[in-house]
Amino acid sequence: MEEFAKAEQAKADGNKYFQEGKYAKALASYSMAIELSEDDGLDGLDSLDDTKPKNPSIQIYYANRAFCHIKMENFGSALVDATKAIEAKEDFPKGWYRRGSAQMALGRPKEALKDFMQLCKLAPNDKDAREKLKQCQKQVQADKFAKAIGCEKTKPASETVDxxxxxxxxxxxxxxxxxxxxxxxxxxxxxxxxxxxxxxxxxxxxxxxxxxxxxxxxxxxxxxxxxxxxxxxxxxxxxxxxxxxxxxxxxxxxxxxxxxxxxxxxxxxxxxxxxxxxxxxxxxxxxxxxxxxxxxxxxxxxxxxxxxxxxxxxxxxxxxxxxxxxxxxxxxxxxxxxxxxxxxxxxxxxxxxxxxxxxxxxxxxxxxxxxxxxxxxxxxxxxxxxxxxxxxxxxxxxxxxxxxxxxxxxxxxxxxxxxxxxxxxxxxxxxxxxxxxxxxxxxxxxxxxxxxxxxxxxxxxxxxxxxxxxxxxxxxxxxxxxxxxxxxxxxxxxxxx
The missing domain is CATH 3.60.21.10 (Metallo-dependent phosphatases)
Structure with a gap:
């Protein structure tokens, strides 16, 4: 339980740094929380013991660190952390939210759409979630339209502008x-x-x-x-x-x-x-x-x-x-x-x-x-x-x-x-x-x-x-x-x- 308390304190420190806009320091604090949660202290021997309590907040640490990465535009790392948050707790809405955000920032609206759809299933009454899904759907449609228009064009703009x-x-x-x-x-x-x-x-x-x-x-x-x-x-x-x-x-x-x-x-x-x-x-x-x-x-x-x-x-x-x-x-x-x-x-x-x-x-x-x-x-x-x-x-x-x-x-x-x-x-x-x-x-x-x-x-x-x-x-x-x-x-x- 002592490790849990230390991890929670590291998370709290990360939240404080995040609110102050000190994202690199927040990232380090969330990383510490994750390390404390994943370090079993027994050289991995207890990995066969399913009765050992797991930190119930691990998905929060990952989602928070993913948000830090998004703020720092490390979208690849954000994608990895958001996926780990989902793996830790599949019905955790913020994991899907962060992963969808990272996918959008990487220019992958089709993949983001799947994440936002799952987000809305988990949080059907969340107005913000529904708005993200709506915006993502618009982007996917816009991309389809732009691709169709591009296929129809036979000449570049430089050859048609007068x-x-x-x-x-x-x-x-x-x-x-x-x-x-x-x-x-x-x-x-x-x-x-x-x-x-x-x-x-x-x-x-x-x-x-x-x-x-x-x-x-x-x-x-x-x-x-x-x-x-x-x-x-x-x-x-x-x-x-x-x-x-x-x-x-x-x-x-x-x-x-x-x-x-x-x-x-x-x-x-x-x-x-x-x-x-x-x-x-x-x-x-x-x-x-x-x-x-x-x-x-x-x-x-x-x-x-x-x-x-x-x-x-x-x-x-x-x-x-x-x-x-x-x-x-x-x-x-x-x-x-x-x-x-x-x-x-x-x-x-x-x-x-x-x-x-x-x-x-x-x-x-x-x-x-x-x-x-x-x-x-x-x-x-x-x-x-x-x-x-x-x-x-x-x-x-x-x-x-x-x-x-x-x-x-x-x-x-x-x-x-x-x-x-x-x-x-x-x-x-x-x-x-x-x-x-x-x-x-x-x-x-x-x-x-x-x-x-x-x-x-x-x-x-x-x-x-x-x-x-x-x-x-x-x-x-x-x-x-x-x-x-x-x-x-x-x-x-x-x-x-």
């Missing part, structure tokens, strides 16, 4: 985009215009994305970047729609130019509510300096993520559905990774579930699609490093967690010096791992207006490829909350409504 017929209002006083001739002056004017919360004319927004699509068609899955011996290149991580922090990066480090090249390493959009402004700015600079402004695809440059985390809603609200379809085309053409001076491999997520992957194998990956459930492309977008060695299932439920030996194998096979990746928030904006052979860089400070983290960027010199780190704090932005355009279902599932 920009010539779009009129620019006579009162418009913003930047004027001339197709095929993007200048520094236009880029500067665009940033100033958007800084005032003003949209550029619809015609110009469409033309920028159309020109970007044509340019990206000439690109490749892996892009080699050459930096002169006396030159430098700046690598930035996730920006996530934080337009005013992007402007601050340019204020601190200079705007893109032939003498000041950049590589933005994915996750330009979603969560932050100025994603349109971010992506149009990055596309414009890319059009102005095709060989000195580099853009890589992140896991949020995908339809599944955009549907949940806000970009689809934002584009549709500001410009219309057709422009969103054009963005989706452009995202599918973005490179998946870069190699700088044949020494530094830069990728959004991380490395692979198998050793021996070569750069040539990566070059052959077809990038012009939505990411599949598994494979090299998905792992490049989703994987994360882990301490120690070996591989483990990803806490996200997609990709793989990889250790230092995996990093070293990849570098040795390909004659490289180090890996730079993004994909994870870091308190200081960057983190050096795997004995200095892998670095994570994240460029969205005070992530989602609540994490308090710094942002960072990395400068590499062409002669030695030695990384220099610059950290920076967030700047103020107009009073528009993050996730303003996100799918309401996501907010409900994560307890943000």
């Amino acid at each position: 920009v010539a017929k779009m009129e620019v209002d006579s009162t418009y006083d913003g930047p004027m985009y001339i197709s095929g001739s993007c200048t520094v002056d236009f880029c500067q004017h665009l940033m100033e215009h958007q800084k005032k919360e003003q949209c550029i004319a619809k015609k110009f927004a469409y033309q920028i994305v159309l020109d970007m699509i044509e340019m990206l068609k000439q690109s490749s899955t892996l892009v080699d970047i050459d930096v002169p011996e006396k030159g430098e290149v700046t690598v930035c991580g996730d920006v996530h729609g934080q337009f005013y922090d992007l402007l601050n990066i340019f204020a601190l480090n200079g705007v893109p130019s032939e003498a000041n090249p950049y590589l933005f390493n994915g996750d330009f959009v979603d969560r932050g509510s100025f994603s349109v402004e971010v992506i149009l700015t990055l596309f414009a600079w890319k059009l102005a300096f095709p060989n000195h402004m580099h853009l890589a695809r992140g896991n949020h440059e995908t339809r599944n993520m955009n549907k949940l985390y806000g970009f689809e809603g934002e584009v549709t609200k500001k410009y219309g559905e057709e422009l969103y379809q054009l963005f989706c085309e452009a995202f599918c053409l973005l490179p998946l990774c870069h190699v700088i001076n044949q020494q530094v491999f830069v990728v959004h997520g991380g490395l692979f579930s198998q050793d021996g992957v070569t750069l040539d194998a990566i070059r052959k990956v077809n990038r012009d699609c939505e990411p599949p459930d598994e494979g090299l492309m998905t792992e490049m977008l989703w994987s994360d490093p882990q301490p120690g060695r070996g591989r483990a299932p990803s806490k996200r439920g997609v990709g793989v967690a990889f250790g230092q030996d995996v990093t070293e194998n990849f570098l040795n096979v390909n004659g490289l010096k180090m890996v730079i990746r993004s994909h994870e928030m870091k308190e200081e904006g960057y983190e050096i791992e795997h004995s200095g052979k892998l670095v994570t860089v994240f460029s969205a400070p005070n992530y989602c207006d609540q994490m308090g983290n710094k942002g960072a960027f990395i400068r590499l010199d062409g002669k030695t490829m030695t990384p220099k780190y610059t950290t920076f704090a967030h700047v103020s932005h107009p009073n528009v909350r993050p996730m303003q355009y996100a799918n309401p279902m996501l907010g409900q599932l994560m307890g943000m409504s």
